[in-house]
Amino acid sequence: MTKTSVLKSLILKEIDDLIIGSMGIVSFLSFFIGAVVALQTALNLNNPLIPKSLVAYAARQSIVLEFAPTFISIIMAGKVGSYITSSIGSMNVTEQIDALEVMGINSLNYLIFPKIIAMLFYPFVIAISMFLGILGAYTAAVMGGFVPPDIFVQGLQEDFIPFHLVYAFIKTFLFAFILATVPAYHGYYMKGGALEVGEASTTSFVWTSVVIIITNYAVTQLLLS
Amino acid sequence: MIEVEDLHKAFDGEEVLKGIDFTFEKSKTNIIIGQSGSGKSVLLKCMLGLFTPEKGIIKYDGKPYSNFTEDERKDLSKQIGMVFQGGALFDSMTVEENVMFPLKMFTKKQNKENEERVKEVLKRVNLGGNEKKMPSEISGGMQKRVSIARAIVNRPKYLFCDEPNSGLDPKTATVIDNLIQEITHEYDITTIIITHDMNSVLEIGENIAFLKNGVLAWKGDKSQIFKTDDETVTDFVYSSDLFQKVREAQQQGL
Numbered sequence: 271m272t273k274t275s276v277l278k279s280l281i282l283k284e285i286d287d288l289i290i291g292s293m294g295i296v297s298f299l300s301f302f303i304g305a306v307v308a309l310q311t312a313l314n315l316n317n318p319l320i321p322k323s324l325v326a327y328a329a330r331q332s333i334v335l336e337f338a339p340t341f342i343s344i345i346m347a348g349k350v351g352s353y354i355t356s357s358i359g360s361m362n363v364t365e366q367i368d369a370l371e372v373m374g375i376n377s378l379n380y381l382i383f384p385k386i387i388a389m390l391f392y393p394f395v396i397a398i399s400m401f402l403g404i405l406g407a408y409t410a411a412v413m414g415g416f417v418p419p420d421i422f423v424q425g426l427q428e429d430f431i432p433f434h435l436v437y438a439f440i441k442t443f444l445f446a447f448i449l450a451t452v453p454a455y456h457g458y459y460m461k462g463g464a465l466e467v468g469e470a471s472t473t474s475f476v477w478t479s480v481v482i483i484i485t486n487y488a489v490t491q492l493l494l495s
Numbered sequence: 496m497i498e499v500e501d502l503h504k505a506f507d508g509e510e511v512l513k514g515i516d517f518t519f520e521k522s523k524t525n526i527i528i529g530q531s532g533s534g535k536s537v538l539l540k541c542m543l544g545l546f547t548p549e550k551g552i553i554k555y556d557g558k559p560y561s562n563f564t565e566d567e568r569k570d571l572s573k574q575i576g577m578v579f580q581g582g583a584l585f586d587s588m589t590v591e592e593n594v595m596f597p598l599k600m601f602t603k604k605q606n607k608e609n610e611e612r613v614k615e616v617l618k619r620v621n622l623g624g625n626e627k628k629m630p631s632e633i634s635g636g637m638q639k640r641v642s643i644a645r646a647i648v649n650r651p652k653y654l655f656c657d658e659p660n661s662g663l664d665p666k667t668a669t670v671i672d673n674l675i676q677e678i679t680h681e682y683d684i685t686t687i688i689i690t691h692d693m694n695s696v697l698e699i700g701e702n703i704a705f706l707k708n709g710v711l712a713w714k715g716d717k718s719q720i721f722k723t724d725d726e727t728v729t730d731f732v733y734s735s736d737l738f739q740k741v742r743e744a745q746q747q748g749l
Contacts, residue, residue: 273599273600276599327503360586361585364581364583365579366583366584366585368545368583369580369585370579372543372544372575372655373575373597374568374571374572374573375576413725
């Protein structure tokens with residue numbers, strides 16, 4: 271058993287490391303991905319019969335359905351996943367996990383449970399990513415002179431299906447669980463020294479990405495088709 | 496006191512411990528020596544409950560470990576302090592947090608009481624004033640002393656040390672050895688040390704078990720080990736040039 275007060279401080283620390291610590295890179299990527307999606311769409315719409323509001327519509331759909339939840343999760347597999355694998359792997363190599371076990375502490379509970387709880391806040395990261403992605407699209411499309419502001423806002427609201435948000439957040443929760451557990455597994459059960467910690471981080475990134483992509487396919491098939 | 500009776504442990508059909516019988520005495524520095532692969536670490540892990548032996552009994556103060564209930568095992572783990580080979584300090588925590596960790600996990604004391612106990616223990620291992628440093632900011636010898644402080648902070652009944660002075664210079668190694676011996680006597684605990692280092696044996700070996708190929712090949716104390724004619728032991732003890740020369744000098748009456 272891990273004492274409640276210790277567990278609480280561990281969870282807060284993990285929220286800081288895994289969630290707050292990822293906000294910078296997620297914000298930066300989301301804004302510019304949104305901007306590029308809008309630019310690409312605007313630059314490829316040469317037919318005058320296609321309404322300009324399609325730029326905002328396409329940006330919204332691609333950001334909400336895929337770029338924010340899936341693309342950002344792949345990035346997080348690199349950032350958060352590698353961090354989890356290498357931190358647990360280093361503890362493994364330097365006998366810190368053995369030290370916990372000898373003290374009678376359930377090391378799996380102590381090391382992995384707080385990470386899973388912290389990752390429950392991951393949907394907030396994705397919500398911010400969606401917002402910033404759309405803001406980036408607005409900035410590129412409107413400031414670039416491709417779409418007037420009112421048309422862009424109209425495009426954002428066109429054919430909006432609220433279930434798409436539900437779908438996006440359901441898969442975000444699943445990705446959060448994958449992001450916490452797959453890298454933790456690779457760190458906890460690795461064997462060897464410092465070199466193997468690096469190898470475990472790489473393997474963990476590959477497997478986390480693969481599991482995310484497959485889960486994404488399965489959830490999309492189940493919920494949208 | 497920890498008694499080990501007819502202890503057997505095998506991995507993939509290969510027997511690593513072949514019937515060890517030994518008593519680790521209270522208030523003494525009990526040392527397990529032997530070559531790599533002789534079964535020292537396996538014996539230690541069996542005593543710590545990390546490995547389950549195939550056969551044999553491990554008794555803590557007369558009670559067989561296999562008869563312990565789940566709660567009794569948890570209580571026992573609180574009475575055990577362990578000094579790992581590399582220190583095994585939690586590198587995300589300061590020196591103070593590392594030493595306070597067992598107190599936070601296992602006691603209901605107020606933070607202030609814990610802080611006072613940590614200060615007292617750090618002072619005991621001559622590390623007063625280093626509370627706020629991170630493990631990466633202190634030397635290997637200091638890390639070992641922090642590890643000892645963490646192991647004794649909860650006033651354990653049993654202290655296990657896995658090569659506590661490996662990787663240290665001879666002077667620091669002696670400091671660590673003496674510190675472990677002083678603490679053993681001061682806190683009246685059963686200390687078990689695994690080592691390859693004959694200097695440690697010479698310094699603090701009050702009760703020595705020599706393992707060879709999973710068998711207890713010899714037992715005695717530091718005064719006896721350098722006098723024995725048992726070839727198995729002398730091969731190991733005098734394997735270093737220094738001890739060989741000391742032996743030759745002794746034989747020549749120098």
